[in-house]
Amino acid sequence: MDDPENEEVLSVVVVATADGPAVTVSGELDPHTAAQLQEALNEVLAAGGVTRVVLDLSGIRFIDSSGLRVLLAANESLMRAGGQLTLRAPSAAVMRLLEITDLVDRLDVE
């Protein structure tokens, strides 16, 4: 997405690893930036043969329900394919939202 303002507010970096794609997300996930993450995850999943995606969320300063829906959608896609989405080092903001929505035990959190 060619939007300088989005690049400043949210950063999404995808790296191929031996264990599958590693996606590092930093910044603020809200209705304005969630589509940027959605697009990146769609590309990762469209590549085919992906059964595990690790999402590093240590740099998330803010996340709301729109961001959470992107994570849940990716998780569901991977689970349908017999795979898994792993949330690595979720920030305090991410953990707070997962606790509020009672999703901590339903997602793979490292």
Add this chain to the structure above:
Amino acid sequence: MDDQTAVELSVPAVARHLRLARLTASGFASDLGFSVDEIEDLRLAVDEACAILLERAGDGDRLTLSYSVDSPGVVIEGRCGAQSPDALVVDPVSEAVLASTLDQHRFFADDDGNGFRLVKHAAPG
């Protein structure tokens, strides 16, 4: 309600301005001595509530917010035009967020659009 300390914000009703609403909530609550966790909860609540209004906004609509003191906490009121008079629907996830982060919250719809009133009290001490 203390009008001398009230802060008002008016922005185009588009998602890119949610950040301003959050920043204003953070600054306002910080000045009133809310804890870090309380500020983060308020930021999230304001964002969720505003996002709900923006879902119904039309081109050219504006989101107006009022942040005021109502001891022992804050009251945040939001208004925004709406494309249709249909009742607001708050999805369960957003409702869970608002219920967990606020002491009171209420949405309403009238001839001028949609709105909300949020109340958060600071913990004593």
